[in-house]
Amino acid sequence: MFYREAGQFKTTYAADQQLLPIPMDKWFVIAVALFALIVVPMIGSQYWLESILLPVLILSIAAIGLNILTGYCGQLSLGTGGFMAAGAYMSYKIATNMPDFLPVWAPILGGGLFAAAIGVVFGLPSLRIKGFYLAVATLAAQFFLSWLFQKVPWFVNNSISGVPSAPSETIFGVYVTGAQASPEAKYVFVLVFVIVLALLARNLVRSRIGRSWMAIRDMDIAAELIGIRPLQTKLSAFAISSFYCGVAGALWSFCYINTVEPTAFDIDRSFQVLFMVIVGGLGSILGSFFGAAFIFLLPIVLNNVPAWFGLTLATDVVSHLEFMVFGAAIIFFLIVEPHGLARLWQIAKEKLRLWPFPH
Amino acid sequence: MEAIAGLVGIDPFELWFFFEVLIGGLMSGVMYALVALGFVLIFKASSVFNFSQGVMVLFAALNFVGFIGLGVPAWASFILTMLVMVALAFTVERVVLRPLVNQPHISLFMATIGIAIFLEGFGELIWGSSIKPLDVGIPEGAVFMGDAMIQEADLFAAAVATVLVAVLALFFTYTRIGRALRAVADDHQAAMSVGIPLNTIWVIVWSVAGFVALVAGIMWGSKLGVQFSLAILALKALPVLILGGFTSIPGAIIGGLIIGAGEKLAEVYFGQMVGGAIEEWFAYIVAMAFLVFRPQGLFGEKIIERV
Numbered sequence: 116m117f118y119r120e121a122g123q124f125k126t127t128y129a130a131d132q133q134l135l136p137i138p139m140d141k142w143f144v145i146a147v148a149l150f151a152l153i154v155v156p157m158i159g160s161q162y163w164l165e166s167i168l169l170p171v172l173i174l175s176i177a178a179i180g181l182n183i184l185t186g187y188c189g190q191l192s193l194g195t196g197g198f199m200a201a202g203a204y205m206s207y208k209i210a211t212n213m214p215d216f217l218p219v220w221a222p223i224l225g226g227g228l229f230a231a232a233i234g235v236v237f238g239l240p241s242l243r244i245k246g247f248y249l250a251v252a253t254l255a256a257q258f259f260l261s262w263l264f265q266k267v268p269w270f271v272n273n274s275i276s277g278v279p280s281a282p283s284e285t286i287f288g289v290y291v292t293g294a295q296a297s298p299e300a301k302y303v304f305v306l307v308f309v310i311v312l313a314l315l316a317r318n319l320v321r322s323r324i325g326r327s328w329m330a331i332r333d334m335d336i337a338a339e340l341i342g343i344r345p346l347q348t349k350l351s352a353f354a355i356s357s358f359y360c361g362v363a364g365a366l367w368s369f370c371y372i373n374t375v376e377p378t379a380f381d382i383d384r385s386f387q388v389l390f391m392v393i394v395g396g397l398g399s400i401l402g403s404f405f406g407a408a409f410i411f412l413l414p415i416v417l418n419n420v421p422a423w424f425g426l427t428l429a430t431d432v433v434s435h436l437e438f439m440v441f442g443a444a445i446i447f448f449l450i451v452e453p454h455g456l457a458r459l460w461q462i463a464k465e466k467l468r469l470w471p472f473p474h
Numbered sequence: 475m476e477a478i479a480g481l482v483g484i485d486p487f488e489l490w491f492f493f494e495v496l497i498g499g500l501m502s503g504v505m506y507a508l509v510a511l512g513f514v515l516i517f518k519a520s521s522v523f524n525f526s527q528g529v530m531v532l533f534a535a536l537n538f539v540g541f542i543g544l545g546v547p548a549w550a551s552f553i554l555t556m557l558v559m560v561a562l563a564f565t566v567e568r569v570v571l572r573p574l575v576n577q578p579h580i581s582l583f584m585a586t587i588g589i590a591i592f593l594e595g596f597g598e599l600i601w602g603s604s605i606k607p608l609d610v611g612i613p614e615g616a617v618f619m620g621d622a623m624i625q626e627a628d629l630f631a632a633a634v635a636t637v638l639v640a641v642l643a644l645f646f647t648y649t650r651i652g653r654a655l656r657a658v659a660d661d662h663q664a665a666m667s668v669g670i671p672l673n674t675i676w677v678i679v680w681s682v683a684g685f686v687a688l689v690a691g692i693m694w695g696s697k698l699g700v701q702f703s704l705a706i707l708a709l710k711a712l713p714v715l716i717l718g719g720f721t722s723i724p725g726a727i728i729g730g731l732i733i734g735a736g737e738k739l740a741e742v743y744f745g746q747m748v749g750g751a752i753e754e755w756f757a758y759i760v761a762m763a764f765l766v767f768r769p770q771g772l773f774g775e776k777i778i779e780r781v
Contacts, residue, residue: 191580240765246579247523247720251712252765255758262755382709386587393584431603438595445588449581450573 119468134317152306156299164298171411172302172309173366178391178403179316180359185389186398187320188352189332190241191249194256195360195388197237198230200380201260202361203368204270205229207375210282211272219284219291223308223365230361231354233260238353242346245335257385261377271375278376281369292369301370308366312359316400319355328352329398360388387411394448396455405456413441494623495742496735501628503734504635505697508690509711510718510726511642512683517720518659519679520571523583526590528708530684533597534559535691535700539608540601548610552688559684560677562593567677594705603702608695631693638689639727642682651678659721713761733757 123138125131135141159168177199184190206226213222237256241249264270271279283293290296291304319325327348330338339345368375387410395406417437421428428436452458466473509531516524537558541551570585613626646652657665658675666672694704714733718725737756744752 185580237762240762244765247583248716248765250523250583251716252758252762254709254712255755255762258755258758262752390584390587393580397580432599435595435599435603439592439599440595442588442590442592442595445591446570446585449577449585449588450570453574453577453581 134314134321148310152303152310156302159299159302161298164302167412167415169298169302169305169371170367171408172305173363173371174388174391174411175404175407176309176312176366177360177363177388178395178407179313179400180356180363181388182392182395182398182400182403183316183320183328183359184352184356185392186396187325187332188328188349188356189245190238190349190352191246192253192356193250193382193385193389194237194253194260196380196382196384197257197260198234198357198360199364199367199384200264200377201230201233201357202226202364203375203380204264205361206365207279207281207368208270208272210284210369219286220308223362223369226365227358227361230364231358234353234357234360235350238350238357241349241353254382257382261380265377278374280374281372294373296370305366305370308362312362313400313404316359320400324348324351390445394445394455396457399455399457401460402455402457405460409456413444417441492739495738497624498628499735499738500731501625501632501734502738503714503731504628504632504727505690505693505730506710506714506734507727507730508631508635508638508686508693509708510714510730511638511723512686512690513711513715514718514720514723514726515642515679515683515686519655520658520676521579522571522586523579523720524683525583525586526593527683527687528705528711529590529593529597530559530562530687531691531694531708532700532702532704533562533593533691534684534688535608535695535704536597536601536606538688538692539606539695539700542608543601543606555688556685559688560681563677563680563684566680567673571676572673590705594702598702605699605701606695607699608692610692610696627697631697634689634693635727638686639723642686642723645682655679710757713757716761717764733760736760 119139120137123136125136130136133141135144155168156164177195180198181192181195184192202223203226206222206229209222209225210219233256237253240252244252265277268274268277271277281293283290283295285291286304289300291300296304320328327338327343328351330341330343331345331348331352335345338348364380367379372379391406391410392403393406394409395404396402414437417440418433421433421436509527512527512530513524516522516527534555537555538551541554542548546554566589570589571582574582574585613630615626616623617626617629618624646656654665654670654675655678657668657670658672662672665675691700691704694707698704698707710733711730714726714729716729717732718727718729737753737760740756741753
């Protein structure tokens with residue numbers, strides 16, 4: 116009823132190869148994007164914008180990044196937190212030392228590029244190993260990078276505390292980063308990054324490079340035989356994935372926590388993003404958003420559940436219960452829907468195609 | 475020792491110091507190896523990369539300390555905790571592994587992270603999250619070997635690890651169950667076709683891993699107190715696995731010794747040059763560099779898929 120391919124005729128290749136070939140789909144996505152960009156900042160409360168939407172959007176970028184590497188190229192990585200830290204520290208270094216004429220997004224992209232370079236270095240072992248051996252090797256990135264940024268004062272301009280606050284910078288006279296920026300401005304700033312990067316990712320994975328990633332993921336030897344070079348393909352996946360993670364890390368520091376600190380990018384962050392990718396759906400850009408929202412919101416909801424039932428529990432009991440429910444939820448989810456939330460969305464769409472006459 | 479020092483032309487005291495650091499490192503390597511053993515057992519029998527092994531160490535130690543705190547004698551606490559770990563193995567097999575059969579390895583890996591998070595909350599919910607001292611009469615003094623000081627507790631840990639490995643080796647070689655476990659590790663399908671029940675084997679192997687976790691938990695617990703950081707320390711077992719190979723028990727031991735000695739020596743002799751605390755990542759970088767040259771680990775099976 117809401118969703119039909121019937122009667123949609125394409126007369127050019129360009130029309131057939133669009134990102135969203137069905138007009139209904141296309142207008143729906145554009146409407147959602149415009150709604151998020153214009154209406155949400157007007158109606159959203161400060162709590163929702165700053166404590167829910169902002170982190171979910173930023174973590175979505177990181178989840179897309181990891182999804183490119185793990186979901187599309189099949190290389191398991193546990194170093195996401197380290198790559199995010201690389202982006203955050205480098206963009207801080209650039210932001211505090213760059214000439215004034217550079218725009219505010221330049222340091223964030225610079226941080227992403229730095230993270231990409233680091234990602235390539237730590238991606239090198241993937242040429243010899245895969246699977247869990249590689250996962251453990253990427254843990255090296257996690258531990259080494261967080262040590263590096265704590266021990267080398269150059270990255271934080273020799274700041275004495277080692278935890279400098281992110282600089283406040285403006286676009287068109289409006290603060291968009293750091294503590295002085297309003298939640299609305301930060302939200303819109305981050306959302307623009309999210310939209311651009313998500314579109315880029317969607318197009319990347321259906322282009323030549325994305326298809327070669329998937330070929331490597333599905334069977335590396337066969338991919339090599341049909342002329343895909345494993346070296347370039349894997350390293351490009353590492354580079355682009357780390358770029359996304361680096362941008363996410365920079366935004367996390369600049370727009371969400373307003374400081375540059377290593378504890379924000381520890382190993383728990385790596386696992387959090389990995390959960391998002393798995394729960395959202397491996398090999399799905401849309402799933403990364405679902406996963407980010409689900410994993411970030413689940414603990415918040417769990418935290419509030421006892422209060423809804425009028426129970427008052429000690430805080431440590433609540434946090435222990437939260438751990439238990441979270442762990443059980445992950446296992447439950449893996450069992451009932453191993454292909455993630457993106458798969459549920461797909462099923463819903465299939466149903467809607469035929470509804471209300473399924474036969 | 476003095477003669478060797480004379481030969482290479484350095485101060486004998488320096489050499490004794492080197493020796494002391496080396497022994498200390500080897501001993502902490504034994505502790506890593508104890509955790510790594512649990513990983514290897516489960517990986518061999520079910521190709522599940524059991525991330526929750528570290529938390530199982532913590533969980534076992536929490537239970538052990540908790541039972542002692544209730545006034546149960548140490549030997550009875552050991553048995554009670556072992557029963558808890560067997561119950562855990564049953565639950566994991568029934569609730570997690572069985573429904574996830576034939577799923578990709580990464581799903582099972584994520585599920586074990588779920589188990590880790592669950593157990594962490596569960597253990598601390600029951601027994602509390604404070605640091606609990608554990609004293610089961612492990613000697614605490616120090617002995618001198620020449621001029622090098624060695625902690626008696628470390629020697630004790632080494633002895634326990636040796637006994638544990640010997641017991642496991644005997645169990646695997648001479649018992650019916652041990653042979654079944656080895657058969658499953660070699661080839662799941664062939665093992666099933668000769669009538670070895672896979673599900674039972676998984677329960678057994680998770681129980682054995684629980685036993686190893688309990689021993690490791692008691693060792694670590696009496697050294698550092700039973701606290702959450704035990705689960706973090708267990709992450710150090712991962713580079714040990716890489717070095718030794720995921721499927722090799724001797725590999726876990728030798729890998730543990732190399733990592734332990736290597737990181738202590740690196741910390742003492744190179745750490746100062748770069749600002750210290752390199753222990754945190756040194757093991758991982760060594761493991762990563764090692765992988766580039768020998769992807770299957772020191773003793774891993776050569777059939778690792780080359781890329």
